[in-house]
Amino acid sequence: MTTLVIAEHDNKELKPVTLNTLAAAQAIGGDVHLLVAGSGCGAVADTAAQIPAVSKVLTADSPAYEHQLAENVSKLVLSIAADYSHILASATTTGKNFLPRVAALLDVNQISDIISVEADDTFKRPIYAGNAIATVQSADAVKVITVRGTAFDAVENSGGSAEISTVGESCDAGISSFVGEELAESDRPELTAASVVVSGGRGMGNGENFDLLYKVADKLGAAVGASRAAVDAGFVPNDMQVGQTGKMVAPDLYIAVGISGAIQHLAGMKDSKIIVAINKDEEAPIFQVADYGLVADLFEAVPELEGKL
Amino acid sequence: MKVLVAVKRVIDYNVKVRVKADNSDVDLANVKMALNPFCEIAVEEAVRLKEAGTADEVVVVSIGSKSCEEQIRTALALGADRGIRIETEDAPDSLSVAKLLEKVVEKEAPGLVILGKQAIDSDNNQTGQMLAALLDRPQGTFASEVNVSGDSVQVTREVDGGLQTVELAMPAIVTTDLRLNEPRYAALPNIMKAKRKPLEVLSPDDLGVSVSSNLTLLRVEPPAERQAGIKVGSVDELLEKLRNEAKVI
Numbered sequence: 277m278t279t280l281v282i283a284e285h286d287n288k289e290l291k292p293v294t295l296n297t298l299a300a301a302q303a304i305g306g307d308v309h310l311l312v313a314g315s316g317c318g319a320v321a322d323t324a325a326q327i328p329a330v331s332k333v334l335t336a337d338s339p340a341y342e343h344q345l346a347e348n349v350s351k352l353v354l355s356i357a358a359d360y361s362h363i364l365a366s367a368t369t370t371g372k373n374f375l376p377r378v379a380a381l382l383d384v385n386q387i388s389d390i391i392s393v394e395a396d397d398t399f400k401r402p403i404y405a406g407n408a409i410a411t412v413q414s415a416d417a418v419k420v421i422t423v424r425g426t427a428f429d430a431v432e433n434s435g436g437s438a439e440i441s442t443v444g445e446s447c448d449a450g451i452s453s454f455v456g457e458e459l460a461e462s463d464r465p466e467l468t469a470a471s472v473v474v475s476g477g478r479g480m481g482n483g484e485n486f487d488l489l490y491k492v493a494d495k496l497g498a499a500v501g502a503s504r505a506a507v508d509a510g511f512v513p514n515d516m517q518v519g520q521t522g523k524m525v526a527p528d529l530y531i532a533v534g535i536s537g538a539i540q541h542l543a544g545m546k547d548s549k550i551i552v553a554i555n556k557d558e559e560a561p562i563f564q565v566a567d568y569g570l571v572a573d574l575f576e577a578v579p580e581l582e583g584k585l
Numbered sequence: 586m587k588v589l590v591a592v593k594r595v596i597d598y599n600v601k602v603r604v605k606a607d608n609s610d611v612d613l614a615n616v617k618m619a620l621n622p623f624c625e626i627a628v629e630e631a632v633r634l635k636e637a638g639t640a641d642e643v644v645v646v647s648i649g650s651k652s653c654e655e656q657i658r659t660a661l662a663l664g665a666d667r668g669i670r671i672e673t674e675d676a677p678d679s680l681s682v683a684k685l686l687e688k689v690v691e692k693e694a695p696g697l698v699i700l701g702k703q704a705i706d707s708d709n710n711q712t713g714q715m716l717a718a719l720l721d722r723p724q725g726t727f728a729s730e731v732n733v734s735g736d737s738v739q740v741t742r743e744v745d746g747g748l749q750t751v752e753l754a755m756p757a758i759v760t761t762d763l764r765l766n767e768p769r770y771a772a773l774p775n776i777m778k779a780k781r782k783p784l785e786v787l788s789p790d791d792l793g794v795s796v797s798s799n800l801t802l803l804r805v806e807p808p809a810e811r812q813a814g815i816k817v818g819s820v821d822e823l824l825e826k827l828r829n830e831a832k833v834i
C-alpha cells in the first residue's frame with residue numbers, strides 16, 4: 277500500500293498545507309510518495325526530500341505544469357497512478373481543481389475534504405456546511421481524496437532524506453492556457469495557517485475601515501479574513517472569504533467583528549480553539565459559538581482593543 | 586452556440602439541517618428545498634450569454650427524482666429555454682452524475698457547459714471537473730468572470746491567492762463562484778411561461794449509463810457542539826480573559 281500526495285507549491289516554496297496533507301497520508305499507513313509537479317521547481321523538491329514522512333519525491337519539471345493547469349497535471353498524475361492505493365491532494369483551490377479530473381480518469385469517485393481517517397477505506401467529511409459529519413467507505417480500487425488541512429497536524433519538515441526521481445513525460449493537453457493572475461500581496465501570515473485570525477463583516481461599513489482590523493492583526497501577528505458580505509460589497513478581495521464556500525480556518529484565536537454568524541460563515545471557522553465576537557446586536561447568532569462575546573459598537577471597541585494590546 | 590447548465594435540487598441555504606436520530610443520514614422530511622445557489626448563478630450566466638447574443642439556446646439538465654422538475658421550472662422561469670430531467674432514485678454520486686452529463690453533452694453538443702462549483706448539500710466540489718475530464722475538455726472552475734470570444738473563452742477564477750485568468754478552447758466546462766453575477770428574480774409572467782416550456786425526461790438506460798456507486802454512507806452525526814461561552818462587559822474584561830483564562834494572547 278503506497279500513497280501518492282501531490283505537493284502544493286508556487287515553484288519556489290513548498291506550501292505548509294502539504295505537511296497537513298502528508299499527516300493524513302501517514303494516518304492511512306504504508307509508504308508515502310510526494311509528487312512535485314511544476315516548472316523550475318527543483319528547490320521545492322529539495323525541501324520536500326527532507327520531510328521524514330516522505331519515502332520518495334517524484335518530480336515532473338515542465339512549463340506545462342508551471343501554473344498547475346488541471347488539464348495537464350491530471351494527465352501527469354494519471355500516468356503514474358497505477359502504483360498507488362491512495363492519491364491525496366490538499367483541499368485548496370489547486371487540489372480541488374485538478375484532483376476530481378484524476379478521479380474521473382481513474383473511473384472512481386473522489387472523497388472530498390476529509391477531516392479524519394478512520395481506516396484505509398473509511399473517512400469522515402463534513403457535509404451541509406459542516407452541520408453534519410458523514411463517515412464514508414469507499415470500495416474503489418484507488419482512493420482519491422482531498423484533505424482539509426486544518427483537521428490534521430502538520431508532519432515534521434526536516435531530518436529526512438528521501439530519494440528524488442524524475443517521472444512522467446511532459447503532459448500538455450494543449451486545450452487551456454494561463455493568461456494572468458492577480459495575487460494578493462501581504463506580509464501577514466497566510467489565512468489558513470495563521471494562529472490568530474481577525475475577520476470583518478458587513479458591519480465594517482467599507483474597505484477603509486478594515487484598517488482598524490489590520491492594526492489589531494499587526495499587534496497579534498494575525499491574518500485578516502472576511503465574511504462573504506464584506507467581499508461581495510467590495511470591501512476586501514475574494515481570497516479573504518472565510519466559510520463554507522471560501523477558506524476553512526481553525527486558528528487558536530478567531531475574532532469576528534461585525535459578522536452576524538450565518539451558517540455558511542460558521543462552517544469555515546467554528547473549529548477555531550477560541551472564538552471572540554464583537555457585534556452590536558446581542559441577538560446575533562455568532563454569539564452562540566463565541567467563547568467570549570462583546571456586545572459593542574465595533575468602531576469604539578476595536579480601536580480600544582488595539583490601543584490596549 | 587448552445588449552453589448547457591446542470592442544476593441540482595438541494596436544501597434551502599437558510600435551513601440548518603438536522604441529523605436523523607438513528608444516524609443514518611440527515612433528515613430532509615418537510616425541509617424547504619431550492620435550486621442550489623451556485624446553479625442559480627450558472628443559469629443566470631447562461632441567460633445573460635443568450636441576452637448578449639453569444640448563445641442562442643439555454644438547456645438545463647437535472648438528475649434526480651420527479652421533485653427536481655420544480656428546480657428545472659425555476660431555471661426555465663429565469664430564462665432557460667428547455668429542460669431535461671434524468672430519472673434516478675436516490676442522489677447519485679458525482680461520478681454517475683458526470684457520466685450522465687457526459688452523454689447529454691455528446692447528444693446536445695453545447696459550446697459551453699456551466700455547473701455550480703459546489704452543491705451546498707454534499708459540498709463535493711467535483712462534478713464539473715469530472716465531467717470535463719470525461720469529455721477531455723478544458724475547465725474554468727470557480728469562475729468570477731466569463732468572456733466568450735470566437736471559439737475560446739477566458740475565465741477568471743477565484744483562487745486561494747487571489748484571481749487567475751485562463752483561456753480555454755471551446756467546448757469548455759465552467760463552474761461558477763459567488764461573484765460571477767447576481768441572479769435575477771423570476772417575474773410572475775415568466776413563471777407562468779416556464780410551465781409551458783419543454784421538459785424532456787430521460788432514463789440512464791436511454792443514455793447507456795448504469796448508475797451505481799462504490800461509496801457507502803456508514804454514518805452521519807452532528808458536529809461536536811461548542812461549549813456555550815460568556816458575554817464580557819468591556820474590552821478590558823475581554824483582554825483579561827484572553828490573557829489569563831484562554832491564554833491565547
Ligand SMILES: Cc1cc2nc3c(=O)[nH]c(=O)nc-3n(C[C@H](O)[C@H](O)[C@H](O)COP(=O)(O)OP(=O)(O)OC[C@H]3O[C@@H](n4cnc5c(N)ncnc54)[C@H](O)[C@@H]3O)c2cc1C
Pocket residue numbers: 476477478479480502503504505506517518519520521522523533534535536537538539540541544554555556557560572573574575598622623705
Ligand atoms: C451559497 C452560499 C454560500 C455562502 N458562502 C459563504 C461563505 O463562505 N462565507 C460567508 O461568510 N458567508 C457565506 N454566505 C453568506 C452568508 O449566508 C451571509 O450572508 C454572510 O455570512 C453575512 O455576512 P455578515 O455577517 O458580514 O453580514 P450581516 O449578516 O449583514 O451581518 C453584519 C453584522 O454586523 C453587525 N454590525 C453592524 N454594524 C456594527 C457596528 N458598528 N458594530 C458592531 N457590529 C455591527 C450587525 O449587528 C450584524 O450582525 C454564503 C451564502 C450562500 C447562499
Ligand SMILES: Nc1ncnc2c1ncn2[C@@H]1O[C@H](COP(=O)(O)O)[C@@H](O)[C@H]1O
Pocket residue numbers: 591592593594621623624646647648649677679682699700701702703704705707708709710711712713
Ligand atoms: N444531481 C444533479 N443534477 C444536476 N446537476 C448536478 C447534480 N449534482 C451535481 N450537479 C452539478 O454539479 C455541481 C457541483 O456539485 P458537487 O460536485 O456535487 O458539489 C452542481 O452545482 C451542479 O451544477
